[in-house]
Amino acid sequence: MSLSRGAFIVFEGLDRTGKTSQTRRLYNRLTEKGIKAKLIHFPERSSAIGQVINAYLTNAQDLPDEVIHLMFSANRWEHINGIRQEMLAGTTFICDRYAYSGAAYSVAKGLHFDWCCSPDRGLIKPDAVIYLKASSDEAIASRGNYGGERYEKLEFQRKVGVVFDQFCEKESSYWHQFDACQSEENLHAEIAAIVDEVLKETPSQSLAKLT
Ligand code: TMP
Numbered sequence: 001m002s003l004s005r006g007a008f009i010v011f012e013g014l015d016r017t018g019k020t021s022q023t024r025r026l027y028n029r030l031t032e033k034g035i036k037a038k039l040i041h042f043p044e045r046s047s048a049i050g051q052v053i054n055a056y057l058t059n060a061q062d063l064p065d066e067v068i069h070l071m072f073s074a075n076r077w078e079h080i081n082g083i084r085q086e087m088l089a090g091t092t093f094i095c096d097r098y099a100y101s102g103a104a105y106s107v108a109k110g111l112h113f114d115w116c117c118s119p120d121r122g123l124i125k126p127d128a129v130i131y132l133k134a135s136s137d138e139a140i141a142s143r144g145n146y147g148g149e150r151y152e153k154l155e156f157q158r159k160v161g162v163v164f165d166q167f168c169e170k171e172s173s174y175w176h177q178f179d180a181c182q183s184e185e186n187l188h189a190e191i192a193a194i195v196d197e198v199l200k201e202t203p204s205q206s207l208a209k210l211t
Contacts, residue, residue, distance in 0.1 A: 004202075005202065005207065006086070006088075009128050010098040010128070010129045011094070011129075013180060014160055015151060016146055017134050018187065019097065022130070023094050037092045037093070040083065040095050042101070044079055047078060053075060057151075076102070076120065084207065088207075102119075103120070107163045121210050124207055126174065131178065133164070133168075136181055
């Protein structure tokens with residue numbers, strides 16, 4: 001008898017919209033219910049590629065926009081086979097940022113949308129994208145330590161947000177938008193309700209690829 005596969009749940013949104021807290025809450029909820037789950041965060045900064053990305057984000061190193069874009073994508077590719085294997089063996093992955101961040105941040109810098117999407121084609125397509133959207137980006141910018149990393153500047157974040165909104169509209173069959181400015185508790189409850197529905201469907205669906 002073949003094992004049911006796990007789901008691939010991606011969280012996207014601008015910097016400081018609460019993705020990390022919400023992915024942790026969801027992870028705790030699933031594991032408490034006895035669902036085998038793992039948390040992953042891109043960029044995954046511990047690999048050799050991840051360390052270059054970290055140096056870039058903390059302004060210790062400069063790289064051409066195209067080069068850092070390809071490194072973010074390579075960072076996903078270096079982990080994807082392991083993720084696929086574990087998903088097929090039944091583990092659900094909760095992923096904090098993915099290829100949509102890759103495209104959105106680079107398009108906001110002026111790179112071409114199709115060029116940006118192309119290196120990620122073939123990666124696992126998420127079963128759901130949980131999009132945390134701030135109704136007030138000033139509220140987000142006032143959160144502690146904002147501005148510590150390269151991209152945490154309000155004007156730039158607004159440009160990134162436009163690209164996320166476009167994805168949300170175009171990929172509406174599996175993107176779900178939530179107000180990031182509500183209480184952590186409410187937000188978690190809304191996300192949990194959607195994820196429960198998604199988890200009912202995924203075991204019977206085969207894994208798809210980003211196109
Ligand atoms: P983090 O704060 O979630 O660790 O992400 C670090 C920054 O990297 C954040 O500003 C978004 C950006 N980013 C990209 O530009 N491209 C990518 O592919 C990913 C995953 C993140």
